[in-house]
Amino acid sequence: MVMPCCSPHFLVLCVHDSDSWILRVCELAVGPNSSCLVKTNPLFVQSIKVQQLDEPKPGPVLYGFYKNPPLDVEITWTETHNSVVPIDFHKEWAHFLNKGSKVDIFYSIKSSSSSALSLVIAQGRESLVEWIDDPSYPNSTLSWNIIYGTGKIQQEILKSSNYYIAVGNLNSKDVEVELKFVIKAFIYNTSQAYYMCSVSHSLCSWKIYLLGTSVAVLTSPGSSDDNWYVKVSYGPRWITYFIGSGVMTILILLTLRFLNIFQASDRDGNQARETRSERAPLLTQNDISSQGSSYDSISQDGQDLDELLAVNSLLEGKVLAQGENLYRLCAICFDAPRDCFFLPCGHCVACFTCGTRIAEEAGTCPICRRTIKKVRKIFTV
Structure with a gap:
């Protein structure tokens, strides 16, 4: 099952295996302007259910398609963040970005000119955690920078995933910084969707057909001040599991029967050879x-x-x-x-x-x- 939304690459609260027959529940923190493709294996999954966990408010929408929607809608938005970064601490902002997106970061440190911050762009939570453990070393981050005064950092997105923009303070005092994100992103075209459900109003349950392609897209509005916490779960196609269990049981029984027959024939052959050996004279x-x-x-x-x-x-x-x-x-x-x-x-x-x-x-x-x-x-x- 290819599920960027429920993998470590999408705002994090669980891990989901690709193309897996193991169904798991994912709790997601959805950021602004998210557009996440959800592909399931209809042989094992009968439905996708999405429910908002925090206070109901206008936010994520679940769309259903018969085929993969095109990733051809380009949007641009700006976020401004004024933050005071405490000593030995960091601030982070998460976004799910699809392939082809671009991020421009304008920074301005408001504290004394001698103050410096570490600014990184990390792909996935694991990469961010490595940087948090040792902010003085690039580790596996996508972009690692020591920033002074004012400046600009650019980053192109080569893979659809969850990305973290974070600043860390290694100074002996708090540092105030102003960050401005200009994000140009590609999102999926939802105009051909045959199913649409607003997660904020109720539990959204989308039924997946066994034959053909079934693809879902989870989107969120562009408000930069809001995050939404949702739960994604799956309804299993029980008939597949029942049939699969029956087939496995039959195969195991046949294997055991074959082994018993083989062992019995081997014992009979050994007994026959022993009988002939006992009855045969040593010398004629x-x-x-x-x-x-x-x-x-x-x-x-x-x-x-x-x-x-x-x-x-x-x-x-x-x-x-x-x-x-x-x-x-x-x-x-x-x-x-x-x-x-x-x-x-x-x-x-x-x-x-x-x-x-x-x-x-x-x-x-x-x-x-x-x-x-x-x-x-x-x-x-």
Whole structure:
């Protein structure tokens, strides 16, 4: 929502986000000859309400348009201010000025010629507050000047906003000054407005159509001695919020459902893999009966190993029983059957006793020379 009137740039009492779906109440101090454009998002806002807070008196008027009104009406007015600025104090005057406006400031210090004042033109309240905190430094002010005697300061306005003209006294005594503002400003042409309501008479409530462009302009008369305090509020388009809340609820529910389905499928997959892992044998029968077979290697030539085992058996004076398979005996002691295998290579060439001794002493597999991390016993059923 683009709302210069309810932003920090327009006489200040609240902050309003541009193009926001958050509706806020703004209290405004409206100066002379103000002409502030109020653009709302009809998707979220159904009405604009303006009410005068101080004593009812002729003042601000709210206009409604179907499209943006032209900023082509030029007006000029003069303000004269005779002020005594106390020690370590300041005086300020606020105006809302649109792009293309010009300000001429004529000053005349009535006190002794040695007295000097700090005169600034600040865009927005924040810039003015920075100067108030440290009036001896320009900070972010639009124009910063040390004035003596008499003179003139000119300033062109490049952006529609709220502007403050202020003087500060850094002297050790009060200083009297005369200021004359000659302001040439551009204001919006309200001749094509289809809605008009005087805020001083009653609460003005302007209904905004959902389709098309809806623009409002808040204006004030040119009396330089008056300020008006008004409250600007908004009527929400509830159907938009209800529909939006329903859509968000559906999206959240769908997201949660998708996450539940994904987690369930992931759990089922993990359980299936665990079941297959538990049921699968560590070694197949072929691996157990093979000479030094492994999970990731091919066994050596069976005939060579058979001859080697037979020779070793004869040398040690051991006779094999009839039908006993050399490949089932421990290749180390030739007494016990092969009932263990090494990890991670998976070779099965020794009994559990010899395999354990090899792992503790040599630490490497006698077949592939890989480091033995664990010795697993094989139980036959």
